[in-house]
Structure formats: structure tokens, C-alpha cells
Amino acid sequence: MPHDHHDHDGLSPSGHPYRADQDTGLSYWQAMEIAVRELMVEKGIVTEAEVAAQIDAMDARSPAQGAAVVARAWVDPAFRDRLLADGSAASAEMGFDVGPMRLIAVENTEDVHNVVVCTLCSCYPRNLLGLPPDWYKSRAYRSRTVREPRKVLREFGLELPEATTVRVHDSTADMRYIVVPARPAGTEGMDEAALAALVTRDSMIGVGVAKAP
Amino acid sequence: MIPDPTGKRWHDMGGDLAGPVPGDDHDFALWEKRVDALVILSGLKGVFTVDGLRRVLEDMGEDAFETMTYYERWVASLNQNMLEQGVYTVAELGARIEAVQARGTTYGEATDAGA
Structure with missing residues (x-):
């Protein structure tokens, strides 16, 4: 499994394996997430900071x-x-x-x-x-x-x-x-x-x- | 597909027969967390509701449930709701996806290059 761009052993901080598609080639749906997020930011629906804060809040739960x-x-x-x-x-x-x-x-x-x-x-x-x-x-x-x-x-x-x-x-x-x-x-x-x-x-x-x- | 005579749709699966409950679990990847965050923020800002999210998920049909991952289906539903709300056009979306794909071959390359 190609894994030369990470400094860890394939496990997340909590010790679980990442989903396989995290490390492999860019999937169509990942590309869609990036595109949708960028368009939502450009159109003034959300800011990148709000997205990051929402992820932090969810991670804290x-x-x-x-x-x-x-x-x-x-x-x-x-x-x-x-x-x-x-x-x-x-x-x-x-x-x-x-x-x-x-x-x-x-x-x-x-x-x-x-x-x-x-x-x-x-x-x-x-x-x-x-x-x-x-x-x-x-x-x-x-x-x-x-x-x-x-x-x-x-x-x-x-x-x-x-x-x-x-x-x-x-x-x-x-x-x-x-x-x-x-x-x-x-x-x-x-x-x-x-x-x-x-x-x-x-x-x-x-x-x-x-x-x- | 022939409609169920009782009016029950595919997602209404309570009571169906199925195999053993899968034991696997995974930590969410960054792109999945971002999809989740964008959906929740859209709800908080009144762009679309959880009902809008579910309507598209359910209309995708059973094949999507079986072949796509959870957040793949969510990002597809998020996108459909954005298009319906007129936040951006199909043409804008298509052009942006092409641009994203041209940035690199991994998620990291494609997402960082746009920042």
C-alpha cells in the first residue's frame, strides 16, 4: 500500500485505521466536496473558518x-x-x-x-x-x-x-x-x-x- | 423498479431480513468531516434542512445505498440541494470539479492547491 507521504503508521490519532480512500487517488466524490466547498465559500454561504470551527466542535463531542x-x-x-x-x-x-x-x-x-x-x-x-x-x-x-x-x-x-x-x-x-x-x-x-x-x-x-x- | 404495493420505499428498511451486523468502524477522513460540517452549517444558516438532505438521499435509490459510502451520498445530496437553491450552476460545478481534478492526484494535493 503506497504510504510514503505520511509520518504515521496508517492509524489515526485514536488508533483506528483510516478509511482506505483517504490515502489513495482523488475520488470523484472527494473532488466534488472540494468543488462544492469552494463554491459555497465564494458565494458567501460559509467561510473556511466556519467549516473548520464546525469540524472542531464535532470532533470535541x-x-x-x-x-x-x-x-x-x-x-x-x-x-x-x-x-x-x-x-x-x-x-x-x-x-x-x-x-x-x-x-x-x-x-x-x-x-x-x-x-x-x-x-x-x-x-x-x-x-x-x-x-x-x-x-x-x-x-x-x-x-x-x-x-x-x-x-x-x-x-x-x-x-x-x-x-x-x-x-x-x-x-x-x-x-x-x-x-x-x-x-x-x-x-x-x-x-x-x-x-x-x-x-x-x-x-x-x-x-x-x-x-x- | 415496481413500487411496493404498501407504499413502503427502499429506505424504510425496519423489519426487513438482513445478515449479521458488521463490526467494522472507522475514523472519519477530513473530506468526510468537511461534508458533515457543510451540511450542518447549511442547516444552521437556513439554506436547506435535514428534510432536504434526506429527500435527495432517498430519491437516489437503493443502488446508491449499496454502492456509495455514507459521505459520498451526503456530498451528492449537499450538491443537489445547492443546485436547487441556486447557489451555483451546473456549469460552475462542472468547471470547478475539472479544475480540482487538474490540481493533483490525491485529496491533499487537490484541496491544498485551492487554498
Whole structure:
């Protein structure tokens, strides 16, 4: 693989491989992105600085923000109530702007497990968790999660007891869901920051559970 | 393609049968992040909405979903919305794409040369 123009070993700063088409020849669609961006700048729709700032803002969003919200809900019952009543307002309380979309938090309990999908496209609480993973946008996840959720969850390594009720939430362009995973056993006395470290992205989509301490 | 008698379109895939969920994930390339940023900024500035984005994505059809990557489809939809809004013409777009392609053979060469 031609790779002589980079000073790294083919991995991004977070250790994932770049998509193959980053390093290979200029694709038609990449050329279109450059052309569209330059024309939008020339026509006064956006500035290059705005594009760069928007990318920085998106890069700064990560599942850590959602994890902080979940950990707060675990330690503060009043906040938990506010979060379940109005996810957008409760997130804003913590300084996280979730934008114009309505954010709905759904809580896992001993008896109920929630999982989130977008069957129509790729709607995702991106302002709280960052951009969705590839599999979230895949045909298989979109199609099957509402049809055979337990089987899909098993593919993620999550085996739920038969007695557990599984609730599948289908997101829309105007309404996004985040799962508040159940607080793991043995975490009594842990502080909010330590608890947040147990909250994974997958547990907030509902294809996983929070890590054990 | 013959329309589904129920009126369901290809993108309305909830409940369909499909294979295993793919485990792969990737970090986004700069050009993909730029497409994302341009779409979000267009929405914030009121040039077009997420509904406009989705209308074009859905009208592209199932073949595009299967053969193009996510942000390839997004940049195609962004472009179509820009054309419809009259931000630039098809001729301007064609000329600019040719100019971009003439700058180099990699994304880095083609994007930096225009800066």
C-alpha cells in the first residue's frame, strides 16, 4: 500500500485505521466536496473558518459527554428525574447543547432494557455522543433491530434474560434517544467521574451495558 | 423498479431480513468531516434542512445505498440541494470539479492547491 507521504503508521490519532480512500487517488466524490466547498465559500454561504470551527466542535463531542450525563443521573435522583422528563434541558444544565432536536432519555432497569435504532436513516444523539459508528448506519442494524432485537444484541455480546423486557426506540430526524444504562453493582461510594468511566458508547445506544468496576 | 404495493420505499428498511451486523468502524477522513460540517452549517444558516438532505438521499435509490459510502451520498445530496437553491450552476460545478481534478492526484494535493 503506497504510504510514503505520511509520518504515521496508517492509524489515526485514536488508533483506528483510516478509511482506505483517504490515502489513495482523488475520488470523484472527494473532488466534488472540494468543488462544492469552494463554491459555497465564494458565494458567501460559509467561510473556511466556519467549516473548520464546525469540524472542531464535532470532533470535541464524544461519548464522554453522554457518560457524564449518565453518571450524574446515577448519583443525583433529582437530576435523573429531570433527565427522564426532558433530556435536552437536563443536558443543557450540564453545559451540553443538544441542538434543536428533542432528546429523550430512556432508563434501563432490572426488568427493562432499551435499545436505540434509526430504521429510516442514521439519526443519532450526535451532539451528546459524537458521530454514529458505521454499524449503526448499516442495513443489518437498521433492518433487524426492530425485528429480532435479542438476536442483534447477542451479536454485540449482550445476552439478556428471557424475563427482561426489550424496548426498541426508533429515532427520527426530530427526536433522538439516549439510553441511561443501569448502574452496575459494586459501585456504591464511587464518585461521578469514576462512574462516568464505566459508561460506554454502546451502553448508551443500548447494545451493551455499563462496565463493571 | 415496481413500487411496493404498501407504499413502503427502499429506505424504510425496519423489519426487513438482513445478515449479521458488521463490526467494522472507522475514523472519519477530513473530506468526510468537511461534508458533515457543510451540511450542518447549511442547516444552521437556513439554506436547506435535514428534510432536504434526506429527500435527495432517498430519491437516489437503493443502488446508491449499496454502492456509495455514507459521505459520498451526503456530498451528492449537499450538491443537489445547492443546485436547487441556486447557489451555483451546473456549469460552475462542472468547471470547478475539472479544475480540482487538474490540481493533483490525491485529496491533499487537490484541496491544498485551492487554498
